Structures are given as structure tokens and as C-alpha cells.
Amino acid sequence: MRTTTFDFSPLFRSSIGFDRMLNALDAASRVETIDNWPPYDIVKTGEDDYRITMAVASFSQDELDIAQEQNMLVVSGQKASEDDSRYLHRGIAGRTFKRRFELADHVKVVGASLVNGLLTIDLKREIPEAMKPRRIEIAAGPALPGAETKQIEAELQAA
Template sequence: MRTTLDFSPLLRSSIGFDRFVNVLEAANRVEQFENWPPYDIAKTGQDDYRITMAVAGFSQDELTITQEQNVLLVAGEKTDDGKVHYLHRGIAGRTFQRRFQLADYVRVEAASLVNGLLAIDLKREVPEELKPRRIEIGPDIAALRIEAKSEATKSIAA
């Protein structure tokens, strides 16, 4: 039995979180049968991540990696030349699409395919203007303004 959640109350009481609600709704719609190919997600540094997917039997030409805004799409399509007649086929060669929802400012740095494992390196790069910055505490601004006004008044009177 599957229950669906209604996120519309969140939209009534919050501003600017509509993208977050869309992510929650998308996660709620994900099919539970989507378990192939298997993958790992690892945090390899402060702002570095790696997705490793087991794609045995796929070549680089049969895999595509696409990043569009905050969605990473990894797809595989096996090309079958029809020359081989299998008596038993245990290595899955079916077409797949795996979507990963990425946070803001996460981009793909590199991808490699070694020994049937597809590794995708990701990095989160927050722009300088959005990073926290320290604000120096200076003298009393109101007192400086009053002092500047009194000096301006003195210069006009003179």
C-alpha cells in the first residue's frame, strides 16, 4: 500500500521554498522498482562527492551522463548486434535511466569507467558572494553622522 503526501500546506506558509517542495514531490513519485543498476554515493571531501554505479557489460559509447540544472541523468543503452546466441544471459544488459537530484551549485567534475564501475565526481561550489562573510564591528555610526553634521554646520556658518 502506497501513501502519497500532500505538500500544498507548505506552499501556503512559506516563500521561496517551492523548489524544495518540488524535490520532495519528485522523491515521492519515484518508483520503488528502480533498483538497477546498483550505485553508491560517497562524500569524499568537504564539498566533494562521488557516485559509483555498477554497469558491467556497458562500454563508454553505451553510457551517457547529462546534467541539466539540478538533475543528473545517467543512461545506458546496450547495442545488440544480434550475432551472439545466448544459452543463458545472467549479465543484465537492459536499458536504464537513473536520475539524481543535485543541490544548488553542485556540478559534475569528471567521470570514468573502470572495470565495470562508472565513477562520477561531483563538487559543490558556492559562489563567493553567497558564502558567509565576517562583518567587522566599527565605531558608532550614529555618532559619526552627528559629528559630520556638526562639522558641516560649522563650515557653512564660517
């Protein structure tokens, strides 16, 4: 299979502040072998709300771990112990897994639940007030209030 790589270095010369996005594109172009297990869905449930649903049949709540490290969400599962049963056929996968999701800035995990073998993780993008757009008032008149020119008075010296 032939792979195509893209050179993003010209974009670094003409863009400022997009290095995280360009690095993510570069990493995506170097995708390793894709592991399809466990299967998952990513759904946008609102303007700033997302949900990841993973099929983790045979895993209990104690055998799953969810961690958010800066802009990375890591979901992992490890079975507690193997039983000594002699399977004639084993079709329910119970192997260890670690799935990583790259999160955008200000996306936080707000909750997780495990129901009927489906692990659901709810995410929300919460933009800080300081970063939200704000309306700037335009002052009318010749100058802003309190911006009058002040005269500096020199001390008079006695002769």
C-alpha cells in the same frame, strides 16, 4: 500495497524560498516502480564532495552518456548493437537504462571514469563567493566615514 501521500500545501503558506525542496518531497512521495538496475552507491567523500559509483558491466565508454541539465544528472547506457550469438544462458545484463539523480543547487560534475565495469562520477558543491557567509565590520564612532551631512547651497540671485 497501500501508499501514503502527504499534503505539503500548508507549508507553502508559511515558507518562502523552499518551494523546490517541497516540490522534491512531493515528487518523492509519488515514487513509481523502482528499477534497481544498474546498481549504484552514493558516497560523501568530503565536506562538499560526493561520488556516485554505478556497476555497468558489459558497457563500454562509448555506450554510456552522462549529462547535467540544471539540477538533474542523467546517466544512460545503450548497447551499440546486439550480436548474433545464441546464448544458452545470459546472466550479464546489457539492457538500456536511464538513471536520474536530483542535484542540490551549486553541485557540479567534476569528473567521471570507467574502470573494471564501474562508472565513477565525482561531484562537488561549489558555493559562489557572493553566497558564502562574510563578516561585517562594525564602525566605531558617531558616523561612518564619508557620511557627513552636506549643506546644499542656494544660488544667490542678483537684485
